[in-house]
Amino acid sequence: MTGRVASVNVGAATVAEWAGDESGRSGIDKRPVDGPVLFRVDGVTGDFIGERAVHGGPDQAVYAYAEEDAAWWAGELGRPVGPGGLGENLTTSGVDVTGAVIGEQWLIGSALLEVTKPRTPCRTFAGFWGLPDLIKRFTVRALPGAYLRVLRAGEVGAGDPVQVVERPAHGVTIGEVFRALNLEPELLPRLLDVAELPEKTREKVRRRVAGRA
Structure with missing residues (x-):
C-alpha cells in the first residue's frame, strides 16, 4: 500500500x-498547515530555519518523520506527540521512513524528493522537549527520521500519496546510516560507495574508516 x-x-x-541559533531563535516548533505548501530546493515555504550551519540547505531541505514512530514516543513519554512534534515538515503515514534507502525518490503531490540522510539529535531538540537525556534516548531508539532533497519543486499537502518512484540497488537505509554513525561503526564501510549521501557525511565516513576521527 x-x-x-x-x-x-x-x-x-x-x-x-534552548534555541541553538546565536540569536536565540529556532524553527523546531512546527505546526500543521492547511492546503498545499510549495516545497523548494532550499526548503519549505514559510518554514523558519535557525542555526543554518547545521540545519537547512539543499541536502536537508525537508525533514520527514513517521506518525507511527511518533506514536511510540508518545507512549514512551506518556504525553501527546502530534504532527510536527519532532520538528518534521512531513508527517507520514504508512511509510517506513527508517527503512527508506538513501537516494530513494518520493513523488508527493507535484514535488519530487530524494532521501539523503538521517537526522542527528541536538541540544535544541532536547531543550524543546524538556528532556536533558533526549539525545541518548533518541540515539538508542534509532528512529531518526529522514532528510530529503527537493529534486523538483512542487506543492505538497496532507492526504497526498507518497509514491516511491526510484530505489537505488545499494540498499543502504536511513536506519543503517544512523546506526553506522552512532551505534555500530562496523557498518561504516558499507557507506563508502553510497554516492547519494551528502558530501559532508561521506567525508565523515571516510575519516572514521581511515581512523582519523
Whole structure:
C-alpha cells in the first residue's frame, strides 16, 4: 500500500533559551498547515530555519518523520506527540521512513524528493522537549527520521500519496546510516560507495574508516 502525507508542518521563529541559533531563535516548533505548501530546493515555504550551519540547505531541505514512530514516543513519554512534534515538515503515514534507502525518490503531490540522510539529535531538540537525556534516548531508539532533497519543486499537502518512484540497488537505509554513525561503526564501510549521501557525511565516513576521527 502506498503511504501518504498525514500532515505538512512549518515553524515560525521561536525565541527560547534552548534555541541553538546565536540569536536565540529556532524553527523546531512546527505546526500543521492547511492546503498545499510549495516545497523548494532550499526548503519549505514559510518554514523558519535557525542555526543554518547545521540545519537547512539543499541536502536537508525537508525533514520527514513517521506518525507511527511518533506514536511510540508518545507512549514512551506518556504525553501527546502530534504532527510536527519532532520538528518534521512531513508527517507520514504508512511509510517506513527508517527503512527508506538513501537516494530513494518520493513523488508527493507535484514535488519530487530524494532521501539523503538521517537526522542527528541536538541540544535544541532536547531543550524543546524538556528532556536533558533526549539525545541518548533518541540515539538508542534509532528512529531518526529522514532528510530529503527537493529534486523538483512542487506543492505538497496532507492526504497526498507518497509514491516511491526510484530505489537505488545499494540498499543502504536511513536506519543503517544512523546506526553506522552512532551505534555500530562496523557498518561504516558499507557507506563508502553510497554516492547519494551528502558530501559532508561521506567525508565523515571516510575519516572514521581511515581512523582519523
